[in-house]
Amino acid sequence: MDWGMSNRMNRIFNPKDGRTVMLAIDHGYFLGPLSCLEDPRKTIEPLVPYIDSLMPTRGVLRNCVDPKLNLPIVLRVSGGNSIVGKDLSNEGITVSLEDAVRLNVSAVALSIYVGSEHEHQTLTNLAKLINEAQNYGIPVLAVTAVGKELDKRDARYLALSCRIAAELGAQIVKTYYCDDFEKVVKSCPVPVVIAGGPKANSELDVFEMAYNALACGAKGVDMGRNIWQSKSSVAMISSIQAIVHQGYTVKKALALFNGFKK
Ligand code: 5RP
Numbered sequence: 312m313d314w315g316m317s318n319r320m321n322r323i324f325n326p327k328d329g330r331t332v333m334l335a336i337d338h339g340y341f342l343g344p345l346s347c348l349e350d351p352r353k354t355i356e357p358l359v360p361y362i363d364s365l366m367p368t369r370g371v372l373r374n375c376v377d378p379k380l381n382l383p384i385v386l387r388v389s390g391g392n393s394i395v396g397k398d399l400s401n402e403g404i405t406v407s408l409e410d411a412v413r414l415n416v417s418a419v420a421l422s423i424y425v426g427s428e429h430e431h432q433t434l435t436n437l438a439k440l441i442n443e444a445q446n447y448g449i450p451v452l453a454v455t456a457v458g459k460e461l462d463k464r465d466a467r468y469l470a471l472s473c474r475i476a477a478e479l480g481a482q483i484v485k486t487y488y489c490d491d492f493e494k495v496v497k498s499c500p501v502p503v504v505i506a507g508g509p510k511a512n513s514e515l516d517v518f519e520m521a522y523n524a525l526a527c528g529a530k531g532v533d534m535g536r537n538i539w540q541s542k543s544s545v546a547m548i549s550s551i552q553a554i555v556h557q558g559y560t561v562k563k564a565l566a567l568f569n570g571f572k573k
Pocket residue numbers: 335336337338366422454456506507508509533534535536537
């Protein structure tokens with residue numbers, strides 16, 4: 312691996328354990344000012360000490376993230392859709408690699424929609440982005456998006472999507488946790504991180520998801536709503552950080568969460 316590419320990967324994934332706690336705050340690119348992300352600066356600031364990397368859009372990065380922070384950025388570079396539009400899978404590349412370099416990002420992120428009406432378009436978007444990012448030594452994170460079809464998230468479908476992303480050359484794949492998750496990770500030759508998905512019923516559910524994903528071989532989390540939509544977002548992120556980097560069990564993480572809340 313070229314030095315630049317390797318250095319960026321090692322900025323995102325802590326070289327001590329090869330894992331990452333990535334905070335996803337890119338949702339506004341198709342959801343607008345969703346709950347708890349109305350003022351991204353306020354949402355992000357208290358969480359920064361606990362994360363290894365941040366996944367924003369270009370607009371939020373420029374306007375709401377302090378450039379003095381030494382924080383690896385995984386920049387969302389796909390979009391062109393909205394929650395009220397006809398089809399969430401109809402995405403294009405929205406940021407040039409030149410601008411990504413100008414913003415000093417450590418990786419770029421793009422969604423693919425396997426099995427959707429725009430499957431071909433999103434997969435060729437990914438291939439084009441990888442071709443170009445390779446010139447600058449910038450890793451590409453592929454998000455295996457499902458749009459509104461949340462029930463698609465089973466091991467067979469996610470293994471297919473993750474493998475296609477890796478075959479096209481993505482250096483990192485972000486997907487959902489599911490039953491038989493080991494199958495998804497085992498058949499994907501690049502690091503897999505998990506999204507959190509919509510707000511879970513309890514903190515315990517989120518800790519179990521993160522713990523089980525790591526036990527199945529995931530290299531970290533790239534979570535959003537289950538962190539910053541929590542009433543105790545700092546307690547949430549510090550407990551997730553403890554699971555990812557300090558080997559905390561679910562029980563220990565829950566105790567840490569409850570202690571933090573007090
Ligand atoms: C939106 C995304 C989000 O970054 C992703 O879904 C992670 O956030 P959450 O944990 O809220 O699911 O890629 O398309």
